[in-house]
Amino acid sequence: MSPYLVLSIIIIYFAALITISIITSKGATTDTFFTANRQSPWYLVAFGMIGSSLSGITFVSVPGNVGKVGFSYFQVVLGYIIGYTVIMTILMPLYYRLNLVSIYTYLEQRFDKWSYKTGAFFFLLSRTVGSSLRLCLSATVLQLFLFDAWNVPFYVTVAITIFLIWIYTFKGGIKTIVWTDAFQTIFLVSAVVISVYLISQRLGLSLGGMIRTVYESDYSKIFFLDDVNSTLFFPKQFFGGAFIAIAMTGLDQDLMQKNLTCKNLHEAQKNMLWLTVSIVIVNLLFLTLGALLYIYSETKGLALPAYSDELYPRLALQEFGLFAGIFFLLGIIASSYASADSALASLTTSFCIDFLNFKNKPEPVKRKQKNIVHFGFSIAFLIIILISKELNQRSLIDTVLLVAGYTYGPLLGLFTFGLFTTRRVKDKLVPLVCVIAPLISFWISSHSGEWLSGYKIGSEILIVNGAITFLGLWIISTKTEKAVSNN
Helix, strand or coil, X not given: CCHHHHHHHHHHHHHHHHHHHHHHCCCCCHHHHHHHXXXXXXXXXXXXXXXXXXXXXXXXXXXXXXXXXXXXXXXXXXXXXXXXHHHHHHHHHHHHHCCCCCCCHHHHHHCCHHHHHHHHHHHHHHHHHHHHHHHHHHHHHHHHHCHHHHCCCHHHHXXXXXXXXXXXXXXXXHHHHHHHHHHHHHHHHHHHHHHHHHHHHHCCCCHHXXXXXXXXXXXXXXXXXXXXXXXXXHHHHHHHHHHHHHHHHHCCHHHHHHHCCECCHHHHHHHHHHHHHHHHHHHHHHHHHHHHHHHHHHHHCCXXXXXXXXXXXXXXXXXXXXXXXXXXXXXXXXXXXXXXXXXXXXXXXXXXXXXXXXXXXXXXXXXXXXXXXXXXXXXXXXXXXXXHHHHCCCCHHHHHHHHHXXXXXXXXXXXHHHHHCCCEECHHHHHHHHHHHHHHHHHHHHHHHHHCCCCCCCXXXXXXXXXXXXXXXXXXXXXXXXXXXXX
């Protein structure tokens, strides 16, 4: 694909996003930036959240990973159903009842200041790193198929990428993002559907033949039940997926902020229900695409790339023709930016609400500080992307889930302790507990093979981390007066 064509597509695409931004940000205040005035249609939020939930990691890494682990990722996706059910029935009613803007203010109401700040800090850490890794993938694709041809350095590619996000989000915030995410999800879903269709055509397969070919291939194995020590063992993946959904969606300001822009709890729950159905279907499509990519490569005698994340980009842009290349490019940009733009808005929201005490400040002061914070997180994205590009040699889906296991664990422990006990913690010790818990989790994970007769901890590291945090909070807590009187 010609670099000039790639550049033209990017210019048109971002012109559309900026146009949406201009329309949706008219009359926007800082409250609009944070809550969209709680007027978002639930179906628009549900559709847009497909893109921001999946991101470029799913778009590239999930198909690429099929060659190594088959459809095992679907075990995690099935766990999402349980996690989303918990969010719908327990967390969302809590957030709406307390009328929260930042979900971490719950921790201040339940415990005190240090617990609140600790929860917000771990969100900022996890989402900044995770979103940077997701955005790194999009920047890498643009570098490979556009900017390398013009000898543009990678750091310039990243800077341009982040600047474009900043342009269309800095004013309208979450109100703009609800609409741009829906716009971008159209291209994400279209790209995978078109890719599956075109590969099937090139292999001479009908719809039924494609399904049968994938099902009968070595790549279609979903359930891994024969080796309890394997990281792919079904219970590990399933329950890991459930807790990943609870932590990375239900305890995540980014995705919950969109839910909280709905008019009421009932509409927000409808949004989450349809998101659950959509996520299962779309992930199954991505896994099917992955199997077809490997089957096609084998059939045509094509060499596989050194890194599995490069398989889909290379075939889409070099093998499947112009039409497939254009939609792949739109899909990878849409999936990466739909995740990164909402992350930038939610990080700005959390920092402003949780650390700058925006509640009683005049509007001009809030607007100025919000813009500074928004710009600051953009710079943080740039730095982390450049570092991760140098250090990361793993499949990015593995890296993101690994980071989430260690950074969301304290949030999982804090919220679980708050919701399911009535005990009071020694608030000043909470940060210490939440720092020690991931360190102990890492230590256990590193030695799990030798300590547990070959059992290797995988996705369930999030559960281990959350449990250690819960135990630590229990140790530094005391019974409330109400709890004592009931004994």
